[in-house]
Amino acid sequence: MKDFIQGLPKVELHLHIEGTLEPELMFELAQRNKVNIPFSSPQAVRDAYQFHNLQSFLDIYYQGANVLITEQDFFDLTWAYLLRCREDNVIHTEIFFDPQTHTERGIAFETVINGITRALDQAQSQLDISSQLIMCFLRHLDEEAAFETLEQAMPFKDKIIAVGLDSSELGHPPEKFARVFQSAREAGFLTVAHAGEEGPAQNILDAIYMLGISRIDHGVRCVENTELVRQLAESQMPLTVCPLSNIKLKVFDNMEQHNIVDLLETGLCVTINSDDPAYFGGYMTDNFVAVVDAHPISHQQIAQFSLNAIEASFIENTQKVTLS
Numbered sequence: 001m002k003d004f005i006q007g008l009p010k011v012e013l014h015l016h017i018e019g020t021l022e023p024e025l026m027f028e029l030a031q032r033n034k035v036n037i038p039f040s041s042p043q044a045v046r047d048a049y050q051f052h053n054l055q056s057f058l059d060i061y062y063q064g065a066n067v068l069i070t071e072q073d074f075f076d077l078t079w080a081y082l083l084r085c086r087e088d089n090v091i092h093t094e095i096f097f098d099p100q101t102h103t104e105r106g107i108a109f110e111t112v113i114n115g116i117t118r119a120l121d122q123a124q125s126q127l128d129i130s131s132q133l134i135m136c137f138l139r140h141l142d143e144e145a146a147f148e149t150l151e152q153a154m155p156f157k158d159k160i161i162a163v164g165l166d167s168s169e170l171g172h173p174p175e176k177f178a179r180v181f182q183s184a185r186e187a188g189f190l191t192v193a194h195a196g197e198e199g200p201a202q203n204i205l206d207a208i209y210m211l212g213i214s215r216i217d218h219g220v221r222c223v224e225n226t227e228l229v230r231q232l233a234e235s236q237m238p239l240t241v242c243p244l245s246n247i248k249l250k251v252f253d254n255m256e257q258h259n260i261v262d263l264l265e266t267g268l269c270v271t272i273n274s275d276d277p278a279y280f281g282g283y284m285t286d287n288f289v290a291v292v293d294a295h296p297i298s299h300q301q302i303a304q305f306s307l308n309a310i311e312a313s314f315i316e317n318t319q320k321v322t323l324s
């Protein structure tokens, strides 16, 4: 089964580039940029990754990002992830980046995006991996900051396919960003949003109706509203589910309790993704294997996750046919 998963062509739709910062690279960049980090070794960093909810993870994750300073740092970060994609037979990836995590520290927007896109271009030509970029607004910051970020993105519009919404879901519902998402849509961006990860099913409905999203990131708490589940099955609105992340952040107690296979069998367009693989203990293949180890599931169903991801991706429709 592991060989089948390894060889299966995969498409990743929920991946935070800052969440691919492995402790070894964190150390290398800290030294290169003379940034102090409160750890004595990469192993000490790993040992600190004990989370009890989303916020306890985010606090460590934003601290880790402090070592990213130059365009080369963003290139190195992205290139390391793309090499992992090649190992896992990920043929297409749609990557989130959080500009505010960096602009708040005085790093220019263009430093971030130029480093990332240089690596993406190189992956297309050297690794035959295609990609898209999704710019996320940090929902714990205010609407005005999101509008400023949207403004900063405008000169790079051709490099960004969509805007998204991430960070602390509790206390920061979709409606807080309804106006900035409307402006983004008017400017030609597609939209996605994290919803129903830690927050209630109502956040999924609000993200659909108030933010005009094309995909729901996570969405696993949809099961708390039967009518919503029926709607999601009917509309085939994709859910980008992140199994290992959900266990690490205690959304489910263990993988056996995870609802991803139930959702697949109910006919929802669910996909498997790695979210923040350097923090949650696994990239794409690891996430597939973790699901399969905990649930009886056929080869056909495993392949369905990949077919769903192709369908849910922002790849041109003509190209989707070739990939399927």
Ligand code: ADE
Pocket: 016, 019, 054, 166, 167, 168, 169, 194, 197, 245, 275, 276
């Ligand atoms: N930022 C990075 N990973 C995230 C997650 N799982 N949920 C919300 N915001 C995030």
Ligand code: ZN
Pocket: 014, 016, 166, 194, 217, 275
């Ligand atoms: Zn996420």
